[in-house]
Amino acid sequence: MRRLLYLLPFLLFIGVGIAFYLGFERDPRDIPSALIDKPAPTFDLPAIPGQMVQGQPATSGLSSAKLAGDVTLVNVFASWCIPCKAEHPVITRLSREQGVTVYGINYKDKPEDALTWLSRNGNPYAAIGADQDGRVSIDWGVYGVPESYLIDRKGRIRFKHVGPLTPQVVEEQILPMVKHLRQG
């Protein structure tokens, strides 16, 4: 019995070691969102100046009113953001083939740059709001683009992904969650 007691510090050390080792697996950039399960912030963003929708100048951008009703994905992007370009085909597939409405928040971008970027890479967004000073994005808790938020039918944020969306994240996390939220 007493022998076992001498083993205790060693076992404690092993336990702490394992805990720290597992800590290596975690991405320090992945900060838990404070807004999960909370209503999406109230906002009303204008369209990107000069943006055309079906041949007409866009009249409305993106507001919180548009978010309620269906399960939607809100994607924060910018033309100057390299990973945004990498995730763009994934977003496009999500919107055009996988049947998820995707809204865009154009984060701190020059209007002309954003429009060139969209015409070059395609526009998968059902609507885009231009957040030129980044204030609305702060309300969303954005700290690095790209970021994506899944909004349920009641307009609550249910899931957040920081960094570019990958096919794997879409298959394993986004699509099952969308299915679940549509049922609920």
Added chain:
Amino acid sequence: MTRLLLAALLALSALSSPALAVQPDEVLPDPALETRARTISQELRCLVCQNQSIDDSNAPLARDLRLLVRDRLKAGDSDDKVMEYVTDRYGDYVLLRPPFKATTLVLWIGPFAVLLLGAAGTFLFLRGRRGVAAGADTAPLSADERRRLDALLRKDD
């Protein structure tokens, strides 16, 4: 010549001030508000370069948050209200000093618990040793042992 150069360098270095992340156009005209803004900014973590406060960081988001803090102060918010505004959006993670609550109990209590555990262990260990030294659990010498001890001690004289 070298001396003159050194003197000039010294004089110049005295004139310089540390590089500040806060840009002149961010500074509020009211010095009292600005002091409060600086104090709050030093408590808030920059989410891009995570080990700097927004007061220290040159990241664009840090600048946006500094401006936000100043806007909230200008709108008449108290210091706590401003902190709450930011933590509502970014969670406790933005606080460089974590709050004391149920989820951070291990963080705050942990070191003291380890210290206490170590102190208790040391106390028990030392008490056990003193017991041995005082001969609390050693048997008295037998007649034979005593004779041998006496013989050894006499040899020394």
